[in-house]
């Protein structure tokens with residue numbers, strides 16, 4: 001669980017509470033999710049109630065409580081994207097990958113997440129895969145994009 005690294009991060013912050021987000025970012029990036037053990041450890045080290053840490057983890061879409069796939073697909077569900085057909089984009093992804101939003105494919109490769117505005121509203125509908133932007137999406141574009149990721153993983 002990287003206790004040593006977490007303690008290092010905590011040491012860098014004078015006000016211990018400020019270390020919470022950097023610690024969560026570190027764990028999320030390294031392990032792809034934040035589990036119970038990590039939350040309990042941080043609660044003890046930072047003197048923050050565990051329920052508050054849970055609140056932070058569940059509030060921010062960049063943190064996950066479940067193991068995620070190699071490729072995390074974040075589909076915007078906010079107004080501009082919704083008006084431009086984000087539902088179709090999401091349905092195409094569900095159909096192509098055979099999973100629902102919030103789920104990971106059985107092979108552990110893809111996770112679909114429905115998120116709020118990605119800041120790409122003028123190019124709606126939009127999604128991100130591992131931080132890479134995909135804009136002005138159509139169902140066909142989404143199928144091609146997923147196909148390219150599937151090929152990438154095979155090579």
Ligand code: FES
Nearest residue numbers: 076081118120121
């Ligand atoms: S509403 Fe979808 S990116 Fe802003």
